[in-house]
Amino acid sequence: MADYDYDLFTIGAGSGGVRASRVAAAYGARVAVAEEYRVGGTCVIRGCVPKKMLVYGAHFAEDLEDAKHFGWDIQHCKFDWVKLRDNVLNDVDRLNGLYTQTLENNKVEIFQERATITGPHEITLASGEKKTAKYILIATGARPHVPECPGHELGITSNEAFHLDAIPKRIVIAGAGYIANEFAGIFHQFGAQVTLMNRSDQLLRGYDESVRDRLLQISMTKGIQFRFHANFQKIEKNEDGSLKVFMSGHDPIDADCVMFATGRVPNIEGLGLDTAGVELNDTGAIAVDENSRTNIDHIYAVGDVTGRVQLTPVAIREGQAFADSVFGGKPTTVDYSCIPSAVFSHPPIAAVGLTEAEATQKYGSVKVYQSDFRPMKNVVAHRSERSLYKMVCEATTERVLGIHMIGPDAPEIMQAAAVCVRAGLTKADFDATVAIHPTMSEELVLLK
Structure with missing residues (x-):
């Protein structure tokens, strides 16, 4: 060399x-x-x-x-x-x-x-x-990625979102992946009127349908608006400096900011x-x-x-x-088969392994255990928001194929749960583990 x-x-x-x-x-x-x-x-x-x-x-x-x-x-x-x-x-x-x-x-x-x-x-x-x-x-x-539509230069991406001079009063976010949903929650909590538009009718493609549907339900309850089957047509600047977003299938929307979160x-x-x-x-x-x-x-x-x-x-x-x-003389490859991931939405989502649909397609028959509950903190706070934990298991052995969660601190809990899925543990292993009470994570060893 x-x-x-x-x-x-x-x-x-x-x-x-x-x-x-x-x-x-x-x-x-x-x-x-x-x-x-x-x-x-x-x-x-x-x-x-x-x-x-x-x-x-x-x-x-x-x-x-x-x-x-x-x-x-x-x-x-x-x-x-x-x-x-x-x-x-x-x-x-x-x-x-x-x-x-x-x-x-x-x-x-x-x-x-x-x-x-x-x-x-x-x-x-x-x-x-x-x-x-x-x-x-x-x-x-x-x-x-920035869509090629007239007026696309009037929008921003996640890169510029960290440098805004002020929180926009009205923002349209294009996309339905993790970046779009995360910034939708962020801007909404900071007081913006948020509209998320997507060319299909699904959020977070690749995540389990149950947690995707729960996030949509909670987001709508919070006041985030959605426009599905909506493709960009053009963006124009209004006389007052605001923007007008034209999209297929829906009436135009006035906004103070348009953010593209349509992939990378x-x-x-x-x-x-x-x-x-x-x-x-x-x-x-x-x-x-x-x-x-x-x-x-x-x-x-x-x-x-x-x-x-x-x-x-x-x-x-x-x-x-x-x-x-x-350089180290230690031949190594990366295992992509069981990668945990999280979406820091409001509330956050975390997942590892196969979704119910993926497991059914691969194994034919699966067992699904879940807990749909209201976190203790939400009860005292008079907040109706509910969490959902879901475990997908192989039907015969009950080996855990996937775990999917939406709720407070789900990503923090999932890191440990991902080790269990990666190790090939079974539902019986979870059942045999003593719960830490009262916690949200104890639901993982109490699933029915």
């Missing part, structure tokens, strides 16, 4: 790229990373971390209201969006510094500029400087993939094998740019597996 400037050159310093680079360097590799924006990637800079902080902030709206029923005299409360926004962005700066420090502590050289593959084992930086590497890892992530597309433009001969798959993502290797032996890719599973922990696992395999 001494014939090259580096053993590994990583393009993109998001979660996957940072993990791969840090671990490869710890194995003794000479590593460089190019990042044209900020170290940390989508999750840390403009995604799940700052969004979760907004979710925390939004929850106080209901918590403060509920506190009255628990004896607290809450007076003169007001919400300051600019203060929350700036505090969140300040923490993003802190995390950016920590990620940078992690790379530097592991002696990874950082180039804060764009990099392009310009030849076999060759990378050219935006400054014109050329570097060579034995291996090249592409970890450039993905970006929000891989960042592949300008990387020199054509020059390198790297192949793409049918979705426009970089095609890789189980070892994250492209069709070019020395070029690998991890994370959202591959279009496999667009989740930060998965990108980290892929980066770790790449470094272990190529």
